[in-house]
Amino acid sequence: MSELEIWAVIGVLCVATLAARSSLWLVGHRISIPKRVQEMLRFAPACALAAIIAPDILMSAGGQLQTSLVNPKLLAAIAATGFYLWRKNMLQTIVVGMLVFTLLRLATGG
Structure with a gap:
């Protein structure tokens, strides 16, 4: 893997983690x-x-x-x-x- 690919994977994982962790915080009040x-x-x-x-x-x-x-x-x-x-x-x-x-x-x- 090149250095660019490694940084791209790190970036995608950061976005995925942020989306997963913030999803309930953003729409949690609408879901029971x-x-x-x-x-x-x-x-x-x-x-x-x-x-x-x-x-x-x-x-x-x-x-x-x-x-x-x-x-x-x-x-x-x-x-x-x-x-x-x-x-x-x-x-x-x-x-x-x-x-x-x-x-x-x-x-x-x-």
């Missing part, structure tokens, strides 16, 4: 979203986060599914989830999860 769809959209961020985090926790570097209890990421995620259910504090949950993960990695030498 059904209550059922609004209820479903509440769960979209949690689903997106799970789709990003789950493969990182459950897959090894080689792309194999790793669900055994020797997986330090899985154990740290379980500990962080339990801590969050107990304390309901996101910052402390992140600290506990990372602490458990670090300790497990140091203990296993990996």
Whole structure:
């Protein structure tokens, strides 16, 4: 690809992103979203986060599914989830999860 083509692609992607993001802002007051769809959209961020985090926790570097209890990421995620259910504090949950993960990695030498 030439430099001109690269800049053209970047420009087209900018316009497409701007159009997609501004479309609801420009005509959003004319469109009414059904209550059922609004209820479903509440769960979209949690689903997106799970789709990003789950493969990182459950897959090894080689792309194999790793669900055994020797997986330090899985154990740290379980500990962080339990801590969050107990304390309901996101910052402390992140600290506990990372602490458990670090300790497990140091203990296993990996």
